[in-house]
Amino acid sequence: MNETPTRRISGKVLLFAVLIVGAFIALFPFYWMIVTSLKTSKEVYLYPPTWIPNPVAWSNYRDAFDKVNGRVFFNSAFFAITIVVLQGLVTTMGGFAFARINFPYRNLFFVAYLSTLMIPPQVTLIPTFIVVVKLGWVDTYQGLIVPILAQGAFGTFLFRQFFLRLPNEMYEAARLDGANYWQQFWRFTIPLSRPVITAYAVITFLTAWKMYLWPVIVIRSTDLKVLPMVIAELSANSSQDRGVMMAAVALSILPILILYIVAQRWFVEGIAMTGQKG
Amino acid sequence: MQLPATESEIATLENPRFWRRNRYTVKEKKDWKAGLWALLFLGPNLILFLVFTAYPVWYGLYISLYNYSILKPKKWVGLGNYEKFIHDPDTPDLIWRSIYYAVGTTIPVVFLPLFVAVLITRSGVFTKPFRLIYILPIVTSPVAAAAIWKWLYAKDFGLINYGLSLIGANSVDWLYSLRWSMPAVIVMSIWLLVPFNIILYTAGLQEVPRDLYDAAEVDGASSFQQFHTVTVPMITPTIFFVFLITMIGVLVGGFDVINVLTQGGPLQKTNILIYDIYKNAFENFKMGYASAQAYVLFLGVLLVTLFNWVLQKRWVHYA
Numbered sequence: 001m002n003e004t005p006t007r008r009i010s011g012k013v014l015l016f017a018v019l020i021v022g023a024f025i026a027l028f029p030f031y032w033m034i035v036t037s038l039k040t041s042k043e044v045y046l047y048p049p050t051w052i053p054n055p056v057a058w059s060n061y062r063d064a065f066d067k068v069n070g071r072v073f074f075n076s077a078f079f080a081i082t083i084v085v086l087q088g089l090v091t092t093m094g095g096f097a098f099a100r101i102n103f104p105y106r107n108l109f110f111v112a113y114l115s116t117l118m119i120p121p122q123v124t125l126i127p128t129f130i131v132v133v134k135l136g137w138v139d140t141y142q143g144l145i146v147p148i149l150a151q152g153a154f155g156t157f158l159f160r161q162f163f164l165r166l167p168n169e170m171y172e173a174a175r176l177d178g179a180n181y182w183q184q185f186w187r188f189t190i191p192l193s194r195p196v197i198t199a200y201a202v203i204t205f206l207t208a209w210k211m212y213l214w215p216v217i218v219i220r221s222t223d224l225k226v227l228p229m230v231i232a233e234l235s236a237n238s239s240q241d242r243g244v245m246m247a248a249v250a251l252s253i254l255p256i257l258i259l260y261i262v263a264q265r266w267f268v269e270g271i272a273m274t275g276q277k278g
Numbered sequence: 279m280q281l282p283a284t285e286s287e288i289a290t291l292e293n294p295r296f297w298r299r300n301r302y303t304v305k306e307k308k309d310w311k312a313g314l315w316a317l318l319f320l321g322p323n324l325i326l327f328l329v330f331t332a333y334p335v336w337y338g339l340y341i342s343l344y345n346y347s348i349l350k351p352k353k354w355v356g357l358g359n360y361e362k363f364i365h366d367p368d369t370p371d372l373i374w375r376s377i378y379y380a381v382g383t384t385i386p387v388v389f390l391p392l393f394v395a396v397l398i399t400r401s402g403v404f405t406k407p408f409r410l411i412y413i414l415p416i417v418t419s420p421v422a423a424a425a426i427w428k429w430l431y432a433k434d435f436g437l438i439n440y441g442l443s444l445i446g447a448n449s450v451d452w453l454y455s456l457r458w459s460m461p462a463v464i465v466m467s468i469w470l471l472v473p474f475n476i477i478l479y480t481a482g483l484q485e486v487p488r489d490l491y492d493a494a495e496v497d498g499a500s501s502f503q504q505f506h507t508v509t510v511p512m513i514t515p516t517i518f519f520v521f522l523i524t525m526i527g528v529l530v531g532g533f534d535v536i537n538v539l540t541q542g543g544p545l546q547k548t549n550i551l552i553y554d555i556y557k558n559a560f561e562n563f564k565m566g567y568a569s570a571q572a573y574v575l576f577l578g579v580l581l582v583t584l585f586n587w588v589l590q591k592r593w594v595h596y597a
Contacts, residue, residue, distance in 0.1 A: 011501060029469070030414065047434070090323050094323040106316070116332075120526075120530040121530055122575055126334075127333070130348065150326035152323060153327075181318075206416075212419065235428055236538070242429060246429070268477055
């Protein structure tokens with residue numbers, strides 16, 4: 001042992017000092033968002049800035065809800081939930097086929113499908129938009145949702161890996177009982193995969209909730225806008241009151257924050273499992 | 279985020295047995311009835327793939343050979359768009375800025391979270407609360423985070439300039455400064471991306487056998503020596519994985535942040551290739567030209583990935 005107790009203790013102190021500074025950096029923008037969101041339009045522009053709002057302008061949240069209203073929340077929630085459900089269905093079915101149905105040239109198809117993950121989104125972005133134009137889907141929910149469903153190669157891969165690890169004996173027993181593939185899929189493959197499905201669903205929801213580039217390209221009318229579009233517009237409008245703007249940002253984060261507190265484990269597992277940025 | 283290759287995927291594709299197994303499967307008797315079932319299960323996937331992946335990949339290449347906007351009839355130009363891009367006097371700066379953004383973001387976003395994850399793991403009972411705090415930024419969308427940071431970066435009322443004034447430094451107009459706008463965009467991107475990699479490293483660190491540290495302790499290795507001789511060598515696959523997905527993510531990402539913070543300005547100083555592609559396609563309606571740019575980006579990402587794939591054999595050790 002070449003470390004003396006004093007060195008150990010000073011090492012611990014240093015460790016915590018560094019961690020607290022880091023935590024401060026991680027948290028500070030949130031603190032400033034909340035503080036700003038509760039300042040009156042006068043106090044927002046006070047210099048030097050105040051650290052605690054006085055008086056507390058709760059009305060900012062009421063004004064913000066005029067901008068990010070129920071319709072915008074509905075659009076974001078509808079977009080994210082539809083993606084989670086439909087993409088979940090498409091990817092689990094695809095994963096099952098690649099894992100459990102021994103069809104001709106299976107691995108060839110699988111490797112070809114997987115190789116599409118190498119394509120940067122910018123390559124397909126423009127032609128996908130042209131396809132959506134040709135389908136007459138610009139500025140519609142289906143134009144917003146269906147092209148995103150096609151980004152399921154990674155989910156398919158993830159579920160294939162998981163289904164491969166389920167015990168073979170189970171599938172043999174089911175075959176002997178005369179269960180077809182559809183029954184094998186619904187009766188025990190899906191129920192046994194609940195953890196991986198939950199983790200994938202949380203991350204897919206997060207990804208869709210945060211998505212900005214595709215919605216901004218395909219959506220025009222106010223009625224169909226999702227949260228990030230409205231936030232970006234408020235932020236770009238310099239005459240917009242900053243307090244109300246921050247309240248709108250806080251409102252847009254709130255549902256995910258609640259989800260994070262309730263289901264932190266699934267956030268962590270989902271990201272660790274998929275490497276997806278959410 | 280496209281192209282996330284998990285470690286197990288990397289391991290699978292690296293493994294020669296996987297390829298041999300493929301050959302045997304193909305040689306098996308072909309079960310066409312299973313093929314029909316597969317078609318049922320893969321049908322939705324297949325249709326989506328053909329319409330929104332396969333066709334666009336081909337069609338993007340096709341229109342990159344045309345003067346194409348959605349408004350006018352297209353006109354054949356052959357490789358003209360590619361030539362125009364290569365000979366455009368602004369292109370070298372554009373490429374340089376894209377590399378600046380990619381490298382400037384990737385390096386901190388690969389290494390900072392490694393140290394943080396190790397420190398958090400070492401903090402004992404405080405591991406959980408610290409982790410909760412450190413990964414909190416994952417709840418914000420890039421757009422929401424950029425809206426907050428834009429306010430922190432503001433020239434007259436921004437908190438960062440206030441902080442500078444306290445230590446007697448001059449205020450900077452961060453997002454409108456020719457010199458500081460790109461670093462400002464990079465710092466914000468780092469804040470946004472570090473938490474994800476903390477999660478990935480924390481998961482990787484849990485795989486390191488505890489007794490290796492005990493053995494190092496008995497040998498009298500200091501914390502730093504343990505990090506250097508035990509932790510890093512044991513998690514090279516995680517480091518490579520994090521590096522690869524971060525680099526590709528940064529090369530093809532950043533649109534949301536730039537669109538909210540700077541819109542590519544001032545004077546193009548934060549205009550990187552992916553943002554230029556967006557502007558050409560959807561603001562200037564030069565979709566053929568933008569497609570050509572997108573294919574150049576594709577080639578660049580492919581080359582960088584291949585290069586790193588070859589290089590990893592020298593430093594990544596799979597257990």
